[in-house]
Amino acid sequence: MKPAAFDYHRPTSRSEALALLADHGGDAKPLAGGQSLIPAMNFRLAMPAVLVDLNAITDLSYITRQGSDLRIGAMTRHRAVERSEDVRVAAPLVHEAMPFIAHVAIRTRGTIGGSLAHADPAAELPAVMIALDARIRVENVQGSREVPAADFFTGLFSTALESGELVTEIAIPAAQADGSRTGTAFEEFSRRHGDFALAGVAARVAVDGSGRCTLARIALFGVGDRPMLASTCARLLEGQTPSTDNIRAAAAAAARDDIDPTSDIHASSRYRRHLAGVLTRRALERAFARAHTEAVRP
Amino acid sequence: MNLSGTFAFAGPRATVWALLHDPTVLAKALPGTKTLTLAGPGRYEGAMKVSIGPLTAAEFAVVVTLSDETEPSHFAMQIDGKGGVGFARGGATVDLADDANGGTVMTYASDIQIGGRIAAVGQRLVESVGRMMMKQALDALNAELRTRMQAGS
Numbered sequence: 001m002k003p004a005a006f007d008y009h010r011p012t013s014r015s016e017a018l019a020l021l022a023d024h025g026g027d028a029k030p031l032a033g034g035q036s037l038i039p040a041m042n043f044r045l046a047m048p049a050v051l052v053d054l055n056a057i058t059d060l061s062y063i064t065r066q067g068s069d070l071r072i073g074a075m076t077r078h079r080a081v082e083r084s085e086d087v088r089v090a091a092p093l094v095h096e097a098m099p100f101i102a103h104v105a106i107r108t109r110g111t112i113g114g115s116l117a118h119a120d121p122a123a124e125l126p127a128v129m130i131a132l133d134a135r136i137r138v139e140n141v142q143g144s145r146e147v148p149a150a151d152f153f154t155g156l157f158s159t160a161l162e163s164g165e166l167v168t169e170i171a172i173p174a175a176q177a178d179g180s181r182t183g184t185a186f187e188e189f190s191r192r193h194g195d196f197a198l199a200g201v202a203a204r205v206a207v208d209g210s211g212r213c214t215l216a217r218i219a220l221f222g223v224g225d226r227p228m229l230a231s232t233c234a235r236l237l238e239g240q241t242p243s244t245d246n247i248r249a250a251a252a253a254a255a256r257d258d259i260d261p262t263s264d265i266h267a268s269s270r271y272r273r274h275l276a277g278v279l280t281r282r283a284l285e286r287a288f289a290r291a292h293t294e295a296v297r298p
Numbered sequence: 299m300n301l302s303g304t305f306a307f308a309g310p311r312a313t314v315w316a317l318l319h320d321p322t323v324l325a326k327a328l329p330g331t332k333t334l335t336l337a338g339p340g341r342y343e344g345a346m347k348v349s350i351g352p353l354t355a356a357e358f359a360v361v362v363t364l365s366d367e368t369e370p371s372h373f374a375m376q377i378d379g380k381g382g383v384g385f386a387r388g389g390a391t392v393d394l395a396d397d398a399n400g401g402t403v404m405t406y407a408s409d410i411q412i413g414g415r416i417a418a419v420g421q422r423l424v425e426s427v428g429r430m431m432m433k434q435a436l437d438a439l440n441a442e443l444r445t446r447m448q449a450g451s
Contacts, residue, residue, distance in 0.1 A: 040353060043419055045383065047354040119351065121426065156426050157351025196422060225426040262425035263300070 003041035010053045014060065014139070014168065017052055022141045022164045024050045030166055031055070032075060032114030035106050060113070060168060063087060070172040074113025079104070081112055091172045093132060093184035093202060097124045100186070103194045113167040116152070119159045119226065122196040124188065126153050127219035127227040129170065131184070131202040137169040144168065156225040180206040180214050183291030187279040188222075191266070197222040198267045199275040201230075201254075203283040205237065207291045213237045218254060218284070223261040223276050230258040233280065242288045251281035299388075299425050302407040305436045309443040311394050314402045315370035317439055317446075318392065327438035329431050330355065340364035346379070350427055356383045356416060370394060377410060384414025404436075 011017040021028050029048035031037060032055075040046035054060060060075035063084045070090040072081060081087050082098035101107055101115070101124050115125045116136060129136070129149035136147045138161055152160050161167065188200030199222045206215040216237040218230040233254035240246050255277030263269040307314045317323050321342055325334035334344035342362040349355035358381035366374040372393050379386040388410030397403045412424050420427075 043415065045353045045356075045416075045419060122422070155351075156423065156430060157353065225430060262429065264422045264425060266422060 001042045003038075004044055004047040006041075006048055007050045008053065009050065010056050012056045012058075014057055014166075015141075017054060017057060018139060018141045018164070018166060020050075020052045021166060024052075026163050028052050030117070032117070033077065033110035035102070035110040035114070036118045036120065037114075054166075065090060065174075068174045070174060072112055072170045072172070074116075074167045074169060075111050076113075078107035078110045078112065078115070082107060090174050091132065093128055093186055093204060094125075094172070096184070096186040097128045097188075097202065100124050100188045100197070100200070106194075112170055116170065117159060117161060117167045119153050119157050120196075121156060121225050121227070122200075122222040124186075124197070124200060124202070124221065127200065127221035128186070128202045129172075130219040130227050130229055131204045131217045132172050133217065134173070135171045136167055137171065138165045139168045140165045146171070150229060153226040158226075180208045181291045182206045183287040183289065185283040185286035185290065187283040189275055189279060196266075199223050199261070199272050199279055201276065201279045201283045203280070203287045205242075205284065205287045205291055207242070207288065210241075211292065212239065212241050213288075214239075216250075216284075218280060220254065220259055220276055220280070223259040223272050228259050230254040230280065232257040237284070242284075247284045247288065248281055251277050251284060254280045299410050299412060299428050300408065301390075301410070301425070301428050301432055303405075303432075305404045305406070305440075306397065307402040307404060307440055307443055309402060309447050310400060311370045311396055311402045313443060313446060314394055314404065314439075317443060318373075319364075323439070323442055327435045327442065329434045334360075337361075340367070348427070348431070350423065357381050358386065366391075377408075381416075384412060384416035386410055386412050 009020050011020055028050040031051045031053045054075055060073045062073040063076060063086050064071050065086055078098060078101050088095040115123055119126060134149045136149055136152050137144055138147060147160050154160055184204045186202050188197045190197050202219045204217045205213055208214050216234040218233050219227050220230055221227045233250045236250040236253055255273050259276055261269045261272035321334045321336050325331045330347040332345045332347055334342055337343040340363060344360050346358045346360050347355040358379040360379040363376040364373050375390045377388055388408060390408035393405045395403050
């Protein structure tokens with residue numbers, strides 16, 4: 001349970017960190033909260049030659065409202081996000097998902113940027129960011145770019161991050177500006193609290209003044225090699241007035257057509273598929289109920 | 299881990315059969331293959347390096363033994379991989395059939411046991427990795443097949 005030898009750098013600024021990542025290329029790994037990387041290193045499943053510790057960089061940890069966006073610095077700890085009033089108000093889906101992320105001790109150390117960059121297929125935040133149409137800012141020594149969450153996760157532990165790039169910020173758009181009302185809901189099932197999810201879903205829906213669904217963004221996790229956007233499910237909801245039957249059919253479509261879960265000792269593919277359908281139905285019911293009761297924002 | 303499915307190759311059965319038995323082609327198609335040689339009749343030996351995202355590549359020494367061969371429609375394989383982080387052991391069957399458009403439909407089924415440290419830590423990921431490698435390998439074989447067909451026509 002000891003890692004292989006590695007070089008260690010602790011830059012105090014973003015530019016210094018980016019320069020180190022550029023110098024060392026694929027040999028270097030940024031260290032954020034270390035709640036996945038350090039265990040992997042201790043098991044010697046990960047053996048980076050160089051660690052670039054981001055914990056001494058103070059300007060990567062913040063939560064701010066900027067225009068219609070909620071902006072969260074990549075090194076912001078899960079626990080800070082969980083307890084933030086700005087997050088609770090502007091991104092209730094994130095707030096609702098936070099307690100499902102491992103345990104308090106892990107959330108105290110783990111970071112939002114680390115979780116997204118790690119891209120575990122059973123992680124909560126990647127799916128939440130897809131459901132919210134969040135944008136992930138990545139930087140390297142040359143400059144920065146924003147990647148829509150839906151394009152960021154490319155496979156098992158794989159992202160759109162290039163060598164030398166670092167996740168620096170997550171921008172979450174606030175509620176719909178077109179006057180429609182938004183509701184979100186999060187559901188997850190695991191055998192014990194804090195375990196990797198057997199299946200989970202993050203849902204965001206919007207309804208117009210007549211109660212018709214104008215938008216449905218449903219992202220499932222734990223049921224594929226990456227978070228899956230349930231587009232078949234969304235097509236059955238958008239343009240329709242949500243009803244018990246309509247939601248039931250859409251949730252069934254998500255489980256049938258939008259995912260292809262794998263089997264392991266924890267759960268069979270068939271069980272995961274069933275679970276995904278049930279959780280999607282529950283999440284949609286709650287999300288629509290919330291959209292209907294949401295006060296129209298000033 | 300049970301990996302099974304079908305795959306449509308864009309070329310005739312005899313060519314697909316030949317590709318599936320050519321160590322040079324297989325070495326290029328199978329992700330992470332460092333070496334692959336024909337060690338005896340129906341016996342292939344090689345070394346593979348499997349890496350998943352940030353995880354450092356795990357090296358495996360692999361022996362694949364073919365059996366039950368009925369050219370050009372069926373063969374079975376015994377797969378035996380050993381590495382520092384664990385082992386993979388199991389069997390697979392491959393069936394080839396003509397399709398209506400001059401292509402070939404491959405039907406495959408496998409049952410592979412994974413053990414050791416990799417299974418203890420990464421059990422929930424094993425099937426995803428298997429699927430990913432299978433897809434990459436089949437797509438690469440199909441690309442090679444297309445190249446050969448164009449070169450031949």
